[in-house]
Amino acid sequence: MDRNISRIQEHGLRSVWENEERDFTRWLTENIDLLASELGIEIEDARAEEAVGDFSADIVAREMNTGETVVIENQYNRTDHDHLGKLLTYSSGKNAGFTMWLAEEFRPEHRSVLEWLNESGPKGAKFFAIKPRVVSIEGAEERGFEFEVVVEPNEWEREVSTESLSDSERSYRQFFTEMVEAYSQRRPNWYKLKPGARSYLTFSAGISRVRFGWAFHQGPEFSVELYISTPDKERNEEIFEALKQEQTDIETNLGVELEWERLPEKQASRIKQPKDLDGTITELTTDQRNHLIEWGVDAMDEFEKEFEPRISALGSS
Template identity: 65%
Template sequence: MTHEIGSIEEHDLRSVWPHEEYDFTRWLMENIDHLTAKLGIEVEDVSHEEAIGSFSADIVGTEMNTGRPVVIENQYQTTDHDHLGKLLTYSAGKDAGFTIWIAENFRPEHKSVLEWLNESGPKDVRFFGIKPRVISIDGTEARGFEFEIVVEPNDWERELTGELSETERTYLEFYEALTEAYSQRRSDWYKLTPQPQSWLVFGAGIGGVSLGWAFHQGPEFSVELYIDTSDKDRNEAIYDTLKQHQNEIHTNLADLDEELVWQRLPEKRACRIKCPCSIPNKLSELSTEEQEQLVKWGVETMDQFQDEFEQRIADLAI
């Protein structure tokens, strides 16, 4: 069977979002996962027009797995020196770990600046150039949208697998297997890029509340809801509200192999609800078969855990 192939037409962002600040930037804030999934990061606590000195950054957030600030500067049409200056000012002012310039077209000299910064600039800052594309096929009214990476840090894909210890490499390989399996279980889940650390988290619907997997002393591996909005009173209020429904939650999750553990953590700012699984040894000492079983447990448990808690978090009015 032969299918007719149409040509792709590209359109200005204004054909969908007439105003950069009031339309596109606000849309991006509400749909930040479209961008972060492309980059393999997870961003929370997203804010708009955050003051930095006498200037205001378009979008500022926090990368969940590293805790580093994220600065995003949007620009319609072609890059210019004015927006480059703003981008660097905002990045320095926030001590950003991730600096993202979004523009419809990149001048070669500006593309070279970002590449130079990734090569010779601060070693703990990653610079990205991103082109947003609005497309249609053969003049149809329907519009499609995608982000195209124009500039990314040198060896971005390999950066996470550089000079790692055996333990770090084991964590990285384990979470690579787990995220692949979980993305197959839930097709609507934005697959994250794992890092060589003992935990991996993703947003649960409101800033400062995350779902995740983590290894703890014991040793144990857990699926958990972690509450840290940077406000201890608010953290405890969220925790206490959920705990009021503890019996119902336990009934809904009765099929889990392990019981939930509720940790208000009064000595810390955060609170946690976790489903722990005891493991015989630390991860690097588990056999391949044991790690595969742990991945399976992590996927099946998180699937139920996310179904149970995600809507409850979304419904919170705290």
């Protein structure tokens, strides 16, 4: 049987967003999760045209799991020295952990600069060259959109070499790498995060700074949880109390009793489903780790199904 294969056509960003600052930057700020998912991180609190001295960065945001600042410089057409200077100025001024240059075409010398910065630049700083693309199938009117990552750090967390990690940090990173892989198989549309050497891993629950997560706690214990940590303490309490009013239904549906922690000493609140452990992360056997990953996948799957629509309703209220 003959099959007709059509070519992919690429279009300039101006064919969809006429003005870079007024249209594209605004759209990207409102849809920052699309860029985050491409990189396997969580970006929140995106703000357009934020002041950096006498200048203003296109977008400044926050990476959820590390708390690091994200600086994004957008550019139509081919990269130039002027935008490179701006990118480095904003990155330095904000002490950015993530610096992203978005452009339609990257000059080889500019790619080389970002690659050099990833190899020899400031410790902890990560530089990306990303090409936003508008595409269509030949002859079709409908347009599609994607990001093409041109430059990214080698091994991602290059600032934390394996040799410099403690046994616990090494174990956390390995554990959550396996957890991410297992959960992405359970939920194919869930985008894979890039775990760090930390005792927790979180991802967005649909409201900025309200996060689902897996976390190791003292006890020792491991938990599936919802962590509510917006900048507004009253808002955190409102979300927590609204969910607690539905505690009976939630726990009945899950078939477990949850721990509802107001955390009065902090600005945040937490709802968690804990599991006691026989030892710390470094003391667990391979079988215990595997069983814990299986439990974490099953528990998070049910936990997310139960809380997601309730959180979504709160976000739209």
